[in-house]
Amino acid sequence: ILNVEQSPQSLHVQEGDSTNFTCSFPSSNFYALHWYRWETAKSPEALFVMTLNGDEKKKGRISATLNTKEGYSYLYIKGSQPEDSATYLCAWWGQGGKLIFGQGTELSVKP
């Protein structure tokens, strides 16, 4: 069974806090790791596609790192804002040729 695990399941932070969460995936047969943001009542929106070990991507206050050898990726949000409230999904593309999604981390940012 190929599992993609995300932790924590949910996170409540205050506006201005920085936060991070984890995506764990199989380290063998790695092709790519995707991060999506899914806001309530909207479609999941792509944030990053990462392929290389040690890769780091950044989009505004959000950044992500990738360790393919140990099978994890971190997503960081610096200075969280209420509009960052969403579920953050990671998805692993392995040899099976499809995206396998984690359950997501639900982030709530209080003003």
Added chain:
Amino acid sequence: SQTIHQWPATLVQPVGSPLSLECTVEGTSNPNLYWYRQAAGRGLQLLFYSVGIGQISSEVPQNLSASRPQDRQFILSSKKLLLSDSGFYLCAWSGSTSGSDGTDTQYFGPGTRLTVL
């Protein structure tokens, strides 16, 4: 620009009734198309994908089926719904240029919330 449409947005159906969910994509040609389901408390699960008209791959054995009658149309169907079919159904598309290296971003539609009673 590309857009993806799904309908209906919500659906309440009795057990044993048929189902038809439709997804259409605009602004691109020969997309890869996907149907996902999110059941309560679970991650997105790939149900079907299609690389071309009439080409459907099924990922999970179930009483659902998919069809692609036109290049940018993807339909999810069932002859008889089960309680376990309840969930949130998302259609997605991606380009087909990078082959199977996993780097194509998938773009999702707004989803259909299906409740089977």
